[in-house]
Amino acid sequence: MTAREYTIRILPHGRTLRAPENRSVLEAALEAGLNLPHSCKSGHCASCRARLLSGEIHYPRGRTAGLTEQEAREGYVLLCQAQPRSDLVVEARVVASIEDVEIKTLPCRIAKLRRLAPDVMQVFLRLPAVEALRFEPGQYLDVLLDDGRRRSFSIASPPHDSELLELHVRHVPGGGFTEALFHRVHEGALLKIEGPIGQFVYRESETPALMIAGGTGFAPLKSMLRHALERGSQRRIHLYWGAREAIDVYEEQLVLEWTRRYPQLRFTAVLSEARSLDEGFAHRRLGWVHETVLADHPSLDAFDIYAAGPPALIEAIRASFPAQGVRADRLHFDSFDYAPR
Numbered sequence: 001m002t003a004r005e006y007t008i009r010i011l012p013h014g015r016t017l018r019a020p021e022n023r024s025v026l027e028a029a030l031e032a033g034l035n036l037p038h039s040c041k042s043g044h045c046a047s048c049r050a051r052l053l054s055g056e057i058h059y060p061r062g063r064t065a066g067l068t069e070q071e072a073r074e075g076y077v078l079l080c081q082a083q084p085r086s087d088l089v090v091e092a093r094v095v096a097s098i099e100d101v102e103i104k105t106l107p108c109r110i111a112k113l114r115r116l117a118p119d120v121m122q123v124f125l126r127l128p129a130v131e132a133l134r135f136e137p138g139q140y141l142d143v144l145l146d147d148g149r150r151r152s153f154s155i156a157s158p159p160h161d162s163e164l165l166e167l168h169v170r171h172v173p174g175g176g177f178t179e180a181l182f183h184r185v186h187e188g189a190l191l192k193i194e195g196p197i198g199q200f201v202y203r204e205s206e207t208p209a210l211m212i213a214g215g216t217g218f219a220p221l222k223s224m225l226r227h228a229l230e231r232g233s234q235r236r237i238h239l240y241w242g243a244r245e246a247i248d249v250y251e252e253q254l255v256l257e258w259t260r261r262y263p264q265l266r267f268t269a270v271l272s273e274a275r276s277l278d279e280g281f282a283h284r285r286l287g288w289v290h291e292t293v294l295a296d297h298p299s300l301d302a303f304d305i306y307a308a309g310p311p312a313l314i315e316a317i318r319a320s321f322p323a324q325g326v327r328a329d330r331l332h333f334d335s336f337d338y339a340p341r
């Protein structure tokens with residue numbers, strides 16, 4: 001039986017698109033080339049929250065953690081979860097400049113693979129000579145698998161260094177894509193990617209920034225840092241990188257070299273599972289990265305905050321930072337949720 005289709009009108013863009021009853025409004029919009037705000041696509045991060053002005057939607061998995069009961073009562077919906085059950089009018093957030101960036105599906109070749117840590121692979125992708133991928137520092141791409149599923153990875157290289165796209169991929173034991181990447185895929189292999197995606201992007205400003213990475217959450221922040229530093233920004237930035245052990249702060253030496261070259265950059269590595277700190281590494285601390293940031297900055301209202309990493313870290317930041325004065329419009333985050341089944 002073919003799925004029923006409905007008409008979705010997206011404000012304030014004024015775009016109209018068709019969406020079948022078995023796809024989320026977000027999927028339909030992305031397929032139609034409309035890059036609506038989103039991040040996790042699994043109902044947790046609330047990046048895709050929008051107001052339903054008219055029509056009926058359905059959540060096949062029920063209401064997810066990204067939407068409170070109160071928000072649902074006020075007419076908010078999560079577009080990554082909501083499927084249409086009638087024609088809809090939806091008011092989405094607008095993120096300046098991003099909706100102009102074209103999402104492309106491109107073949108690319110794995111040019112280089114390098115082990116950064118026991119469970120992290122640095123992957124360099126070469127795009128076809130005639131194709132460029134325009135993106136903003138912080139955005140991610142989807143690797144399209146043969147069976148139609150997709151896996152998201154942040155772009156670690158900055159837009160001005162676009163010859164090879166750099167990714168940092170953590171091995172998920174038994175994971176459909178990363179298991180193959182770590183054990184069967186070789187340099188020269190072909191992949192299909194789609195991007196750029198996401199609204200986690202760097203905005204230049206004179207406001208000091210705190211950047212908070214959990215594990216491979218360093219990837220989008222590396223793109224942002226290289227973008228800012230290599231293009232002459234004098235902004236004061238403090239990078240906090242949380243990981244289990246020192247070996248998991250897999251580009252520690254590179255960041256230390258940056259701090260010597262760019263005095264406006266500070267760096268703290270926060271280790272959650274190390275027992276003690278080695279001498280000669282004054283930038284290392286023990287504990288949880290978000291708690292270290294809170295302890296260092298009793299007042300967060302003077303900072304822009306960029307945070308990326310596992311959902312638990314992002315949830316902890318969203319729950320605890322507002323009490324120390326962070327402004328909602330200054331808190332930018334990317335939650336590395338796993339692909340929905």
Ligand SMILES: Cc1cc2nc3c(=O)[nH]c(=O)nc-3n(C[C@H](O)[C@H](O)[C@H](O)COP(=O)(O)OP(=O)(O)OC[C@H]3O[C@@H](n4cnc5c(N)ncnc54)[C@H](O)[C@@H]3O)c2cc1C
Nearest residue numbers: 151152153154169170172175176177178216219336337338
């Ligand atoms: C916007 C965005 C950006 C991301 N950027 C990055 C990035 O730069 N680098 C990076 O390494 N990851 C990143 N991720 C996470 C990454 O997409 C997933 O880890 C990846 O999809 C795993 O693919 P897989 O096919 O190997 O595993 P899957 O086949 O998807 O997973 C296999 C099983 O393991 C579970 N699982 C998946 N991941 C984990 C995990 N980490 N721990 C425990 N259980 C898990 C799944 O629920 C599933 O049951 C990002 C995610 C998002 C949403």
Ligand code: FES
Nearest residue numbers: 039041044046080
């Ligand atoms: S909750 Fe929809 S994209 Fe995260």
